[in-house]
Amino acid sequence: MTWAGLLAFCAVYALTVASPGPGVAAVIARGLAHGMKGAPAFILGFMVGDLVWFGVAATGLAALARTAAVLFVAIKWVGVAYLLYLAWKLWTAPAERVEVQGDDRQHGWRAFMASFTLTLGNPKAILFFLALLPTVIDLASMTLLRFVEISAAMCVVLPTVLFVYSLLAAKARRLFTTPGAVRRLNRSSGVAMAGAAAIVASR
16 A cells, blocks of 8 residues: 555544544543543444445445446545535534533443443444545555455554543543634644545545
């Protein structure tokens, strides 16, 4: 896999991970309630969940890509439309403060299972791997080495993004609890998501 292709995947994946959704909201709420306590196990659950979805999508869609090129062109534009829809939703989202909800028992394997199951049922994760993944990766030429390269990239990108959210929430507990801050976060993410749509459309 070329460096340009891998960087394109990392950019779109990072923006998807960073965009507000159930996972990000859970990470922020946890950081506000507990600081960094239990954060590694919690983030590990998200990472393993994404790797599961990547494995399912890569194996199933790779076989389809070899016989349905036209379908994948359609999938590309569905992915672009979905990113633009997310950008619009983020820009127009109401500025609602993040509620702090804590459970001192939710650490270790409990934290891992909570985030793992959240990822398996998260529409954002499902749509990324089934609709957006084919737009940034040539699944028809998927090899074991490419699979390992992308998995390794995911293991760097996702923890990095979510640890930043955890640290911000732990260090500045009021950052995500005021409507103005939430509005700025949403609109910044919306602009970034629109940029991701432009990247995908140009490929």
